Amino acid sequence: MAVDVTELFEEWAARLARDERPDPNEYIDRAGPQGEELARMMDRYLRASRPPQPTEETVELVRAWAASEPPLVALRARQGVKRDSVVDAVMRAFGLPEEKRVKVKRYYEELEAGMLDPRQLATELVEVLAQALRTRPTQLFVLRPRPSQLPPAPAMYRLSDPSVAVAASVRAAREPEPADEVDRIFGTAGDVAPGL
Amino acid sequence: MLDVRDAEDALNVQTGDFAALLAPYLEIIHQRCLIAVRDGQGEDVAQNVYLRLLREHQAGRRYRVPYRVVVHKVVEWTIKAHFQGLPADVPLPDDFELAGYEGGVGEVDDEDELAQWFANLPAGERRVCELRYLHGLEPDEIAGELGMTRNAVDQRLFHARKRLREIIGGG
Numbered sequence: 001m002a003v004d005v006t007e008l009f010e011e012w013a014a015r016l017a018r019d020e021r022p023d024p025n026e027y028i029d030r031a032g033p034q035g036e037e038l039a040r041m042m043d044r045y046l047r048a049s050r051p052p053q054p055t056e057e058t059v060e061l062v063r064a065w066a067a068s069e070p071p072l073v074a075l076r077a078r079q080g081v082k083r084d085s086v087v088d089a090v091m092r093a094f095g096l097p098e099e100k101r102v103k104v105k106r107y108y109e110e111l112e113a114g115m116l117d118p119r120q121l122a123t124e125l126v127e128v129l130a131q132a133l134r135t136r137p138t139q140l141f142v143l144r145p146r147p148s149q150l151p152p153a154p155a156m157y158r159l160s161d162p163s164v165a166v167a168a169s170v171r172a173a174r175e176p177e178p179a180d181e182v183d184r185i186f187g188t189a190g191d192v193a194p195g196l
Numbered sequence: 197m198l199d200v201r202d203a204e205d206a207l208n209v210q211t212g213d214f215a216a217l218l219a220p221y222l223e224i225i226h227q228r229c230l231i232a233v234r235d236g237q238g239e240d241v242a243q244n245v246y247l248r249l250l251r252e253h254q255a256g257r258r259y260r261v262p263y264r265v266v267v268h269k270v271v272e273w274t275i276k277a278h279f280q281g282l283p284a285d286v287p288l289p290d291d292f293e294l295a296g297y298e299g300g301v302g303e304v305d306d307e308d309e310l311a312q313w314f315a316n317l318p319a320g321e322r323r324v325c326e327l328r329y330l331h332g333l334e335p336d337e338i339a340g341e342l343g344m345t346r347n348a349v350d351q352r353l354f355h356a357r358k359r360l361r362e363i364i365g366g367g
Binding site for chain 2: 020054058
């Protein structure tokens with residue numbers, strides 16, 4: 001059945017208006033041979049759009065980012081949520097055994113520091129993180145840490161809990177472990193030896 | 197045509213409130229970059245646009261055109277730089293804002309105004325389209341809002357889609 005490019009356009013625009021951050025390429029793919037026409041329509045629409053008033057949370061995120069603070073850390077601080085509480089939420093949501101806590105915490109710290117690619121996270125993890133941070137999933141990774149916010153080198157990266165660093169360096173020195181559920185949800189299952 | 201958004205942007209440029217300046221445009225920038233750069237690096241290009249706008253701001257640049265024009269120009273430059281393999285951290289040339297906008301501030305993008313597109317639709321379709329496209333309501337919600345049947349809403353959206361395709365797709 002032929003795809004109606006105008007219906008796809010309308011659906012995308014409505015989701016955009018609802019601030020759902022739709023993936024335009026999903027729609028362009030669905031349009032098949034009419035994908036280029038749809039892409040042109042979307043781009044013209046965006047150029048003609050006047051953006052709505054941003055939420056205070058979004059403004060605060062940009063403010064933190066511009067001031068060289070990692071956005072995810074700023075979001076967590078704004079909501080008054082401790083890093084351990086986020087880790088607890090992930091542990092609970094995925095029914096992970098206690099021995100995985102160190103690994104979850106380390107990955108989460110890497111995520112906050114911009115060392116893990118948020119696009120690789122499992123959708124259900126993004127939802128859990130959003131819930132833990134009391135925000136919408138689409139708000140979590142709008143901005144990435146700026147290059148100057150990234151740790152200069154792995155060895156210089158200071159984790160909040162020294163035991164995490166020790167455990168990680170011990171783990172990195174060993175043979176790579178087989179990927180587990182934690183790797184799957186953080187999207188590192190394909191990495192041979194995810195290090196600090 | 198300058199509007200409320202432009203006026204707020206001008207105030208934010210004046211007061212140096214970069215966060216308030218960039219925040220409204222985050223999603224427009226993100227979407228435009230994803231549409232133009234489909235090799236999986238669209239997100240990176242969007243981040244480069246944010247950085248470039250921040251650097252421009254930190255350098256104390258002031259503009260004679262509305263900030264939205266600057267935003268779109270920086271998006272286009274950064275996308276172009278991506279495809280040409282050029283670095284994205286080069287400052288924009290002093291006269292960049294004039295390129296393609298010789299008509300002056302008052303005439304920027306007038307014909308592309310979204311509001312104007314909808315204004316050109318017949319009255320019955322206009323309201324339905326505003327609720328659908330600008331407010332993101334589902335057809336059932338629009339029917340409830342306007343006291344119409346779902347079928348009537350679908351009919352109006354159907355006709356409006358054809359007209360919008362001529363307007364938006366024609367460029």
